[in-house]
Amino acid sequence: MNSHLHAKLHPIGLLDIPAVYDLVQAGAMRGAYSDNYLNEQGLVSLLWQLLCGWAANTKCPIPMETGAGSMQVLKDNENLYGFAWLECASRQHNGIVTLKMFSVRQDMNGMGIGKTMLELIEARLPKCWVLRAECTPYAKGMKALLRHSGFKRERQSIVPMGCHGLDVYIKDTSGV
Secondary structure: OOHHHHOEEEEOOHHHHHHHHHHHHHHHHHOOOOHHHHOHHHHHHHHHHHHHHHHOOOOOOOOOOOOOOOEEEEEOOOOEEEEEEEEEOOHHHOOEEEEEEEEEOHHHOOOOHHHHHHHHHHHHOOOOOEEEEEEOOOOHHHHHHHHHOOOEEOOOOEOOOOOOOEEEEEEEHHHO
16 A cells, blocks of 8 residues: 555655755756756755744645645655645735645656645645746656646746746646
8 A cells, every 4th residue: 555645745844954955955856947946056045944944934825734834744753755835826916825845756747646635735725826836847757647637838938047947837737
């Protein structure tokens, strides 16, 4: 029996940070995230971002079973399978949640973990909200997951200051 079938989406806990840190580093080595996370300054910056994400986990108004949060992990009692880093629009621009980072343990690829995480996130969004995902053009697995999950690629990419271009995918969750 697959133990990940009993996993649930939870706000990140302090003890989850090392596993998420490792997932981001592995993703950066594969090209899914910026390789800036691999140098000495980037490693410190990543740890700081994760700690800040954990500390500010109640800013995102997505209703979660165990509380609101912008950084979510899929885990059971023993294992962390993946994480999602969400950014919510300001109150003036309600209706959009952006999936900034998303990763599944590499040994779990192809087992439905990513699809499960996306479905759990979508199910908790308020009605009529839009789920937006940003990913590097090199994140082939993520782009395939988004397409298979009903996301549509925007015609324009975005280029954050100091970064490479990011492809943008949108899914209207009002039908979920």
